[in-house]
Amino acid sequence: xRNTWKVAKxxxxxxxxxxxFIISTLLxxxxxxxFTFLPTLLSGSDSTNDAEAMxxxxxxxxxxxxxxxxxxxxxxxxxxxxxxVQDNEEAVLNSIEDQDNxxxxxxTEDAIETGVVEVKTSxxxxxxxxxxxxxxxxxxxxxxxxxxxxxxxxxxQITSGIMFEKSEANAPSSEEEGSAQSSxxxxxxxxxxxxxxxxxxxxxxxxxxxxxSASQEKKEKVSEIVLSSMTPGELxxxxxxxxxxxxxxxxxxxxxxxxxxxxxRLEDVPVLESLFVPxxxxxxxxxILGYLLFASMFVGFGATVEDISSAGNFxxxxxxxxxxxxxxxxxILSDPSGIVATVGSFIPFTSPAVLIMRMAMLGxxxxxxxxxxxxxxxxxxxxxxxxxxxxxxxGILMYGKNATPKEIWKWIRA
Amino acid sequence: xxxxxxxxxxxxKSYKDKQIVKDISFSVKKGMITAILGPxxxxxxxxxxxMMGIMQPDEGDVQYQGHPKQGVPHQKVGYLPEExxxxxxxxxxxxxxxxxDLKDYPKKKAKAxxxxxxxxxxxxxxxxxxxxxxxxxxxxxxxxxxxxIHEPELLILDEPFSGLDPVSQDVFxxxxxxxxxxxxxxxxxxxxxxxxxxxxxxxLLIHKGKTVIQGSMEEVKEQYSNYKxxxxxxxxxxxxxxxxxxxxxxxxxxxxxxxxEKDVHLPxxxxxxxxxxxxxxxxxxRISLHEIFVGIATEKDLMKSGGGANHA
Numbered sequence: 001x002r003n004t005w006k007v008a009k010x011x012x013x014x015x016x017x018x019x020x021f022i023i024s025t026l027l028x029x030x031x032x033x034x035f036t037f038l039p040t041l042l043s044g045s046d047s048t049n050d051a052e053a054m055x056x057x058x059x060x061x062x063x064x065x066x067x068x069x070x071x072x073x074x075x076x077x078x079x080x081x082x083x084x085v086q087d088n089e090e091a092v093l094n095s096i097e098d099q100d101n102x103x104x105x106x107x108t109e110d111a112i113e114t115g116v117v118e119v120k121t122s123x124x125x126x127x128x129x130x131x132x133x134x135x136x137x138x139x140x141x142x143x144x145x146x147x148x149x150x151x152x153x154x155x156x157q158i159t160s161g162i163m164f165e166k167s168e169a170n171a172p173s174s175e176e177e178g179s180a181q182s183s184x185x186x187x188x189x190x191x192x193x194x195x196x197x198x199x200x201x202x203x204x205x206x207x208x209x210x211x212x213s214a215s216q217e218k219k220e221k222v223s224e225i226v227l228s229s230m231t232p233g234e235l236x237x238x239x240x241x242x243x244x245x246x247x248x249x250x251x252x253x254x255x256x257x258x259x260x261x262x263x264x265r266l267e268d269v270p271v272l273e274s275l276f277v278p279x280x281x282x283x284x285x286x287x288i289l290g291y292l293l294f295a296s297m298f299v300g301f302g303a304t305v306e307d308i309s310s311a312g313n314f315x316x317x318x319x320x321x322x323x324x325x326x327x328x329x330x331x332i333l334s335d336p337s338g339i340v341a342t343v344g345s346f347i348p349f350t351s352p353a354v355l356i357m358r359m360a361m362l363g364x365x366x367x368x369x370x371x372x373x374x375x376x377x378x379x380x381x382x383x384x385x386x387x388x389x390x391x392x393x394x395g396i397l398m399y400g401k402n403a404t405p406k407e408i409w410k411w412i413r414a
Numbered sequence: 415x416x417x418x419x420x421x422x423x424x425x426x427k428s429y430k431d432k433q434i435v436k437d438i439s440f441s442v443k444k445g446m447i448t449a450i451l452g453p454x455x456x457x458x459x460x461x462x463x464x465m466m467g468i469m470q471p472d473e474g475d476v477q478y479q480g481h482p483k484q485g486v487p488h489q490k491v492g493y494l495p496e497e498x499x500x501x502x503x504x505x506x507x508x509x510x511x512x513x514x515d516l517k518d519y520p521k522k523k524a525k526a527x528x529x530x531x532x533x534x535x536x537x538x539x540x541x542x543x544x545x546x547x548x549x550x551x552x553x554x555x556x557x558x559x560x561x562x563i564h565e566p567e568l569l570i571l572d573e574p575f576s577g578l579d580p581v582s583q584d585v586f587x588x589x590x591x592x593x594x595x596x597x598x599x600x601x602x603x604x605x606x607x608x609x610x611x612x613x614x615x616x617x618l619l620i621h622k623g624k625t626v627i628q629g630s631m632e633e634v635k636e637q638y639s640n641y642k643x644x645x646x647x648x649x650x651x652x653x654x655x656x657x658x659x660x661x662x663x664x665x666x667x668x669x670x671x672x673x674x675e676k677d678v679h680l681p682x683x684x685x686x687x688x689x690x691x692x693x694x695x696x697x698x699x700r701i702s703l704h705e706i707f708v709g710i711a712t713e714k715d716l717m718k719s720g721g722g723a724n725h726a
Contacts, residue, residue: 003516006512006515006516010512010515014501014503014504014508018503216501216502219499220499220500220501220502221495221497221498221499222498222499222500222501224463224468224493224495224497224498225493225494225495225498225513225557225560225561226513226516227468228466228468228488228491228493228495229488229489229513229516229517230488230516397463397468397469399497
């Protein structure tokens with residue numbers, strides 16, 4: 001065990017002081033920052049380009065103009081200059097013809113009754129003008145109702161619209177649900193879920209560095225010197241722990257940027273309060289199990305490859321395995337308790353990501369299933385470590401060529 | 415001094431059905447240099463790896479003095495494998511200290527020793543240089559330093575001279591000798607007979623995984639440096655076969671080589687030359703270790719001249 005720590009420490013130090021590692025650790029949050037702000041910046045500059053505001057003339061025959069003006073003033077997104085015209089229609093029409101971005105709305109008794117408002121515009125108008133116009137239907141409708149003499153409550157009933165609420169045929173009614181084990185409501189675990197997924201993928205990607213590390217150890221022929229001081233198992237474990245530390249440091253740096261950023265950008269969401277819930281522990285445990293699974297697989301198969309660029313399809317497929325859960329994203333989003341999601345929870349390579357996604361989305365957690373899936377995952381991790389150990393032991397000392405799947409199979413059975 | 419530190423008995427290792435080494439026995443003594451010789455593929459590295467426990471030997475005993483278990487105690491042994499290298503993107507000093515740490519050797523002492531050795535090998539001031547900037551020879555020296563940094567009792571060097579220029583070979587030879595004189599037991603393997611002849615005290619020659627010759631350098635030299643007589647001329651090999659003291663005859667075109675018995679008296683023997691022989695040239699000299707080695711490597715039957723050898 002002492003040797004394991006020595007290797008872990010060494011791998012950590014060696015990589016953490018490596019320039020490319022430091023750069024990638026620091027640059028990733030910078031990119032995240034850029035991508036968070038870029039759209040705002042771009043759209044910000046858009047609206048300044050759009051300084052050519054719409055000049056909207058209102059020909060008001062019913063006296064609704066004040067309401068519309070007030071409404072438009074309250075809509076910050078509308079960059080309109082409203083001017084009420086009375087009788088100089090001719091001049092206005094000329095102006096509209098001559099210049100861009102102008103429009104004339106004619107609000108007559110007739111228009112209010114039929115709900116069809118005549119609009120005359122210049123040849124060129126701002127892109128979103130016609131979409132923006134729809135907003136006006138609100139004050140106009142309100143005026144319509146007022147004309148009809150509806151009471152306040154009647155108004156509210158009409159304007160509230162129709163909503164459809166989903167409920168499952170066999171689900172217990174909401175009264176009974178009150179006594180259910182979980183107090184968590186749907187979607188409340190999204191933030192810890194995202195957090196754990198970031199942890200999972202960050203450490204798994206660092207885990208992919210293990211593949212390179214094991215293969216390099218072989219290429220640089222250091223392993224035999226190291227192995228004169230310890231067992232292959234200790235070396236392998238040391239690598240797994242060392243890279244786990246690296247991945248974790250990376251995650252801490254990233255989340256150090258990310259969590260405050262999220263807390264700031266999503267003002268209405270209590271990020272910190274919803275992050276530190278007991279379920280987070282389970283999610284992080286799943287993430288760590290996921291790491292151990294992939295890391296031991298990578299360290300084992302990395303030892304079978306001397307030159308990554310000439311690695312065969314077989315090793316390439318293994319490198320792709322962490323991306324497998326992405327196939328499940330669609331089905332899980334549409335139905336987190338569906339058959340696809342359930343199957344995904346029991347396939348070791350997908351189960352960490354699938355379980356975390358499901359936990360994040362489901363209100364009612366199927367605890368039995370989750371515990372069962374975690375047990376399956378733990379057994380898979382244990383088996384994978386055993387298996388990787390066998391492959392690593394032989395592979396790391398085989399020089400000069402990449403191992404074929406057939407050879408690897410032989411080592412496993414040996 | 416000269417106390418046995420490591421004893422290997424009947425070591426055997428096979429891959430699948432193929433026996434790589436069989437019944438290898440030898441010992442390494444304090445202050446002595448023991449050499450394992452053999453052509454490529456003879457099983458030298460397999461012997462060493464099995465002994466080190468890097469491979470699991472199928473049979474045999476490896477006993478280290480004062481170590482209760484089978485195999486060698488890692489902390490007391492320095493090992494320079496045949497396939498060796500260093501991590502590329504780290505400083506020399508860091509890597510040496512890492513290897514010292516793996517052997518539980520105190521860091522401060524390791525650092526002082528490393529600086530001392532770097533100076534000795536002409537690498538002064540290179541301790542902060544990254545490994546990738548080193549030439550191959552310099553890297554070999556750094557590896558050598560890494561293998562002895564923890565003052566090992568037993569130093570195992572697999573092909574220490576391969577890839578070195580003659581100047582560096584001399585540096586290594588001197589250093590290995592010095593370590594031995596200071597009491598380190600040394601086991602090295604090589605296929606370079608001439609270098610071994612110069613520094614080894616004990617010799618183990620293996621071929622196809624089996625011991626062929628074994629003993630101290632003097633014993634071996636005495637035992638195997640028989641006379642041989644080379645005759646150039648068109649002669650039938652059978653002409654010489656019945657001469658006294660001739661162990662074997664070897665013919666290659668018009669060149670005939672007669673291997674003579676150990677105790678042959680040359681002046682008398684020469685008088686027995688058949689009248690019918692055609693002699694354009696005739697030389698009589700001793701078989702060198704080099705020839706024995708080459709003979710074994712090319713599987714000529716030179717060894718008959720050595721009789722039963724010294725199978726300990």
